[in-house]
Amino acid sequence: MGFLTSWLEHYGYWVLFFALLLEMLALPLPGEVLMSYAGLLIYQGKLNWFLCILTAGAGVSTGVTLSYWIGFRLGTPFFEKYGTRVHLGPDKLDKISYWFQKYGNKVLVIAYFIPGIRHFTGYFSGVTRISFHKYAWYAYTGAFIWVSVFISLGKVLGPKWEQYHHTMNRYLIYAGIIAAFIFIMVYLYRKNKLRFKEMLTNSLEKGSHNFHSMGKVKFIVLAAFAIFAAFITLMIGLIQDFLANEFALFDEVTSYIIHEVFDPDWTVWMNRFAILGSYYVFVPLIVVTSLWILIKSKDRMLELQSFTIVIVGGEALDEGLRALFHRIGPSSTNYPFPSTFPSEKTLISLTVCGFAAYLLVRHQVKLKVRITATFLVIILCLLVGVSRIFFDVQYPSDVIAGYVFGGAWISLNVILLEILRMLRKNGVIAK
Numbered sequence: 001m002g003f004l005t006s007w008l009e010h011y012g013y014w015v016l017f018f019a020l021l022l023e024m025l026a027l028p029l030p031g032e033v034l035m036s037y038a039g040l041l042i043y044q045g046k047l048n049w050f051l052c053i054l055t056a057g058a059g060v061s062t063g064v065t066l067s068y069w070i071g072f073r074l075g076t077p078f079f080e081k082y083g084t085r086v087h088l089g090p091d092k093l094d095k096i097s098y099w100f101q102k103y104g105n106k107v108l109v110i111a112y113f114i115p116g117i118r119h120f121t122g123y124f125s126g127v128t129r130i131s132f133h134k135y136a137w138y139a140y141t142g143a144f145i146w147v148s149v150f151i152s153l154g155k156v157l158g159p160k161w162e163q164y165h166h167t168m169n170r171y172l173i174y175a176g177i178i179a180a181f182i183f184i185m186v187y188l189y190r191k192n193k194l195r196f197k198e199m200l201t202n203s204l205e206k207g208s209h210n211f212h213s214m215g216k217v218k219f220i221v222l223a224a225f226a227i228f229a230a231f232i233t234l235m236i237g238l239i240q241d242f243l244a245n246e247f248a249l250f251d252e253v254t255s256y257i258i259h260e261v262f263d264p265d266w267t268v269w270m271n272r273f274a275i276l277g278s279y280y281v282f283v284p285l286i287v288v289t290s291l292w293i294l295i296k297s298k299d300r301m302l303e304l305q306s307f308t309i310v311i312v313g314g315e316a317l318d319e320g321l322r323a324l325f326h327r328i329g330p331s332s333t334n335y336p337f338p339s340t341f342p343s344e345k346t347l348i349s350l351t352v353c354g355f356a357a358y359l360l361v362r363h364q365v366k367l368k369v370r371i372t373a374t375f376l377v378i379i380l381c382l383l384v385g386v387s388r389i390f391f392d393v394q395y396p397s398d399v400i401a402g403y404v405f406g407g408a409w410i411s412l413n414v415i416l417l418e419i420l421r422m423l424r425k426n427g428v429i430a431k
Contacts, residue, residue, distance in 0.1 A: 008037060012047055017059035020147070024063025025070075026119040032150050039154020049155060056147035057140075060112075064122040064139045071126025108135070109142035118146075156260045218422070224414040231408035238401050242325065242341065247397040254396035258389045270387045277345035277384035282352050286311065289356040296363060299421055303359055306417040310410065314351035317409055318344045330392045340394040346402030347409075349384045353377050354410045 007015045016038055023029040035056060041047040108125075112118045125135050241247060262270065275281065286307075293303045322339040329340030357373040385399040 008034065009041065009046070012041075013051060013055040016052060017055045017062075020056055020059035021063040021066075024060055024119070024122060025067055026123075035147055035150035036154030036157065039151045039156070040158065042151070042155045043158040049151065052151050053144065053148050056151060057144040060143035060147060061140045064143065065136070067120075067122025068126040068132065068135060068139075071123035072129070072132075073126075075127060108138035109145060112142050112146035156257055158260065160256055221415055221418045221422075224411050224418065228408060228411035228415060231404055231411060234404045235408055238397075238404055242327070242397075242401075247395065251395045251397050255389055255392075258386060258396075262386070262390055266390065270390045273383040273387040274345075274391070276380050277349045277387070282348070285353065285356050289359055292360055297359075299424065302417070302420060302424065306413060306420075307355060307359060310351055310355045310413050313413075314348055314406070314409055317405065318342070318347050321405060327398070329394050329398065340398040342401030342405045343385065343388055343394045343398040344402070345388055345394075346381060346385045346399050347406040349381045350377070350403055350406035351410050353380055354406070355413060358410075358414060 016034065019029050019034055020031055023031045035052075038047060038052050038056070039049075042049045042052060108121055111121050122139070125139075289307065290304060293300055293307070297303050321342055322344065325341045326339050327341035328338050354377050357377045361370045361373045381403065385403070388394040388399050389396050
């Protein structure tokens with residue numbers, strides 16, 4: 001790696017172009033490290049940020065274009081003849097070809113973040129005869145996203161590059177794998193929506209004979225249960241890491257990046273973001289949601305009771321957790337709530353705003369309205385969390401824990417609300 005960084009300092013853009021081109025042809029070159037080091041040189045004023053992204057993106061695009069046409073020219077006969085030597089016999093090739101034909105071009109954007117995958121997507125895309133027009137659109141888009149992320153990361157890390165780049169590269173790889181998994185799951189659901197809903201409905205019917213109507217509600221319950229299980233898994237992992245004192249490096253790296261990205265000129269905006277996690281926002285939202293329930297809902301008392309439980313229970317959960325873990329935050333002397341794990345702002349923001357949004361769009365049939373409400377809640381909660389880190393009020397791990405515990409609480413209450421709704425609908429309990 002040393003000789004590559006030395007060449008990069010001396011020959012700059014040419015090294016960046018050819019190194020990434022060769023990596024896309026499956027040569028074992030450390031592309032992420034090279035790009036983040038280029039970001040460090042940008043920070044030092046030795047290279048230009050825009051030209052680095054343009055050069056690196058062109059190198060990657062050239063490499064994936066060559067690998068596509070190599071795969072296209074070799075075709076399946078080559079792998080049928082020689083594939084067994086690299087454990088790619090006809091059976092495996094058929095499976096890979098089927099997968100690439102069905103999903104390959106959709107995950108090309110994300111595949112760059114996964115080592116060992118990005119090196120061969122071009123070859124297999126060519127072998128499986130994916131349309132070059134479609135391939136180029138996704139592959140080139142993914143190329144420029146990939147290089148922009150790692151070059152910008154190196155620029156942000158600056159003098160801390162040597163200390164943090166390996167850790168950040170690992171986090172980005174994990175994020176890429178998770179994003180690819182989520183993307184495939186969403187794609188599979190959209191392609192098999194009716195079958196998936198039927199399967200979930202049948203599973204619920206086998207579990208309880210009382211739930212024999214309202215298929216939409218059944219689907220919501222099972223979807224909420226899957227989300228609840230995911231948050232519980234994350235919650236257990238967070239608690240284990242907390243007890244093992246494994247948050248130090250994550251907190252240090254994340255705090256450094258936040259402060260590098262948002263300089264002191266952002267103070268006014270960060271104060272506004274912090275207000276989003278206060279009762280200046282919560283109270284009007286609670287009032288509007290309550291009025292909406294009274295006007296629109298058929299289960300007024302049930303939804304109002306659930307909303308009250310979420311708010312009051314969320315406050316109690318937050319107080320109890322911070323008293324239990326009793327982690328002193330970075331600004332304990334200047335902050336009225338010295339225990340900061342999990343973050344009370346992110347936990348309450350997610351529970352109040354998330355459950356309010358759910359109740360507001362629960363009976364909406366327009367998908368755009370639901371998606372918009374979901375994104376608004378996510379953005380609001382992210383801004384609140386960033387403001388906590390910016391002002392050194394809470395650690396990044398406190399903020400993440402607030403999201404996770406809040407997510408578990410809100411999904412649990414969605415499950416309980418919809419089950420009670422079904423039981424009342426079926427006359428199992430009195431209205």
